[in-house]
Amino acid sequence: MEEKDKKLIESGIEALILGWLAYLFFYQNFLLYKWHRGLSLPSKLPFIVAGIFVGLAYFLYRWEKIEKEIPKKTPVPQEISEENLQE
Secondary structure, eight states: OOHHHHHHHHHHHHHHHHHHHHHHHHHHHHHHHTOOTTSOOOOSHHHHHHHHHHHHHHHHHHHHHHHHHSOOOOOOOHHHHHHHHHO
16 A cells, blocks of 8 residues: 555545534534524534535545645656666
């Protein structure tokens, strides 16, 4: 497994944790400031979507950063490398 793959897996795990924490943050803040005792609990779906959006945004940010840090290895044609060895 290449270094790039390891970093992407690590960023994916970080994105999952960040998305889950963002969901909890948004939902708790809504309950603290907008919800009142005696009312039924609001739907969690908008907050889950917000958490997914935050995690996905973080993952895409890290993916772009990793792509810039680790350049793609381009294969060198065999003819060129043999000529360089003979010289």
